[in-house]
Amino acid sequence: MKRWQTVWRIVPLLAMMTFILSGCGIDELTTLNPKGPVAEKQLWLILISLVVMIAVFVVVAIIYVYVLVRFRKRPGQTGVPKQVEGSHKLEIIWTVIPFLLLLVIAVPTVKYTFELDKDYSKDPNALQVKVTGHQFWWEFEYMNEKIVTAQDLVIPTGRTISFHLESADVNHSFWVPTLGGKKDNNPGLTNMHYLVADKPGVYYGKCAELCGTSHALMDFKVKAVTPDEFDRWIAGMKSPTGTASTSALYKEGEEVFKKSCIGCHAIFDTTTKQVVGGKAAPSLVNYGDRFTVAGMLFNREAGDLKANLKTWLVDPQAVKPGNLMPNPMTVPGSKMETTMELTEKQVDALVEYLSAQKSK
Ligand code: HEC
Ligand SMILES: [Cu+2]
Incomplete structure (x- = not known):
């Protein structure tokens, strides 16, 4: 088979992969479209690791191809080529460069790992919300406001939301991709988590831990509204009027x-x-x-x-x-x-x- 035929065989495969991978780009459920500081920091970590890894791959691939071509067996060549052993210069280079690259990844990763794990449960400015996972719905309790709702989480923009994650039955996982990473809801535990939304909007949430038949449908929505609108919503929840219709x-x-x-x-x-x-x-x-x-x-x-x-x-x-x-x-x-x-x-x-x- 000619070489170009082999190449053409791979093209449909590549095209298919493009379609499949572009399926990951749904705007509502992507980590690549951050809507708050937590998600932004996490995206930054993803990007810095990616850039370093791609750079290493490219450099190694270039050296690999160069060596393959430069030291290939030439026509008429017989016998064992000249053997080289040990090179202080090279060994130092390939020890020091990876060490520096790992530092570039490690310093921000360790810094953000601690920063993003901060416990805001005692912060008077943070909104305290207890999130209980149930098969297959979410319960949201605004702890200080003494309000309980489900499925729709209403939050004010620009304020830290401190989540107390719990479960009523099995393991669930609370995930709003555009606002930040996920964290588990485990029965018998309270896991702390926090997120912030910069702008008003509706952000999609999912359960990210297989929890039963309708796990994939265990969706919730986060509606971020201005602080004023949030206060009005809270007031409405505290004294619901119910349009007591007479029909x-x-x-x-x-x-x-x-x-x-x-x-x-x-x-x-x-x-x-x-x-x-x-x-x-x-x-x-x-x-x-x-x-x-x-x-x-x-x-x-x-x-x-x-x-x-x-x-x-x-x-x-x-x-x-x-x-x-x-x-x-x-x-x-x-x-x-x-x-x-x-x-x-x-x-x-x-x-x-x-x-x-x-x-x-
Ligand atoms: C045995 C307990 C039980 C009874 C009785 C019951 N439900 Fe439910 N209902 C549930 C559970 C559990 C869910 C959550 C389902 C889910 O999303 O996984 C639910 C969900 C709902 C929802 C959707 C809630 C949401 O957050 O959007 C509505 C509406 C509802 N029920 C109405 C009713 C009505 C009306 C009745 C009476 C005819 C009723 N239910 C009787 C257990 C019950
Ligand atoms: Cu679940």
């Missing part, structure tokens, strides 16, 4: 919720003016303000929230297989049984009731 559908939804759902989910009771309900499932206080359902269905436009809620309530297992919520209705062929046997009208009533839970 018959809303009333029916409230009744069904109090009968079938409140054992697991917390909600704001407009009569007693208190947050009531269980803690086994995501708190649904001010659910109408949420920008996702279950951390993965986006409520982007008017009407999305109701549509997403209905999708979830008709068949939660279709959205997140293996999740621990019982089916509200009978779903033919579902592995999860229904304990509620709700009718479609009752589900519509629940959608009406939950989507009206807003702080303003």
Whole structure:
């Protein structure tokens, strides 16, 4: 086979690799597009290691090719070539250069390793958030504000967020690639972690530790807002008003919720003016303000929230297989049984009731 034919054989392989690797470039889940100081420092470490490694590779490859060509066996050459042993000069060079290169990598790495592991749990300016991983959802407790929410983490820009990472069941891992590296949520432990977001925006988060059937769907979103907007959000969560609608559908939804759902989910009771309900499932206080359902269905436009809620309530297992919520209705062929046997009208009533839970 001619040489050029061999080269052409590799081209499709290279093209395929380009496509596969460019799949890693999704803007929302990349470490190469940092949105805060923690992620910036980590990207800098990645780049400095990469530059040093590429430089070493290039230099070694050039010397290797040069030696192959320069000292190849020439036509007519017989006998063993002249043997060379030991060279102080060369040995010193190839010991000192790698040592210096390792220093270039080691100094910032060690410095940032300590810096990025700082514990802000006692810092009065930091926002303290306890993050509990559950199969397959995230619980966020604002420790000083005494607020609990799930899936959507709202944070102020420019402020250090001090995370207390815990787990209610198995190992999970809390990861917001554009804000910084991941850290594990282990049962029985509290791992400290911190992140900062520079600009307002929605940043995608993922569970990064295989934790069960729907691990890959254990998403959450971080919404960074200006400090003013954050204060308004906190105030709204502290005294939820719930648009206590008087429509018959809303009333029916409230009744069904109090009968079938409140054992697991917390909600704001407009009569007693208190947050009531269980803690086994995501708190649904001010659910109408949420920008996702279950951390993965986006409520982007008017009407999305109701549509997403209905999708979830008709068949939660279709959205997140293996999740621990019982089916509200009978779903033919579902592995999860229904304990509620709700009718479609009752589900519509629940959608009406939950989507009206807003702080303003
Ligand atoms: C046995 C406990 C249990 C009961 C009863 C229950 N749920 Fe759930 N629910 C869960 C769990 C667990 C999740 C989290 C699923 C996940 O994301 O993995 C959930 C998730 C949800 C979500 C999505 C939450 C979010 O953060 O976006 C909604 C909405 C919801 N449930 C509504 C209801 C309604 C309405 C009822 C009553 C008809 C109900 N649930 C009954 C356990 C329960
Ligand atoms: Cu997980």
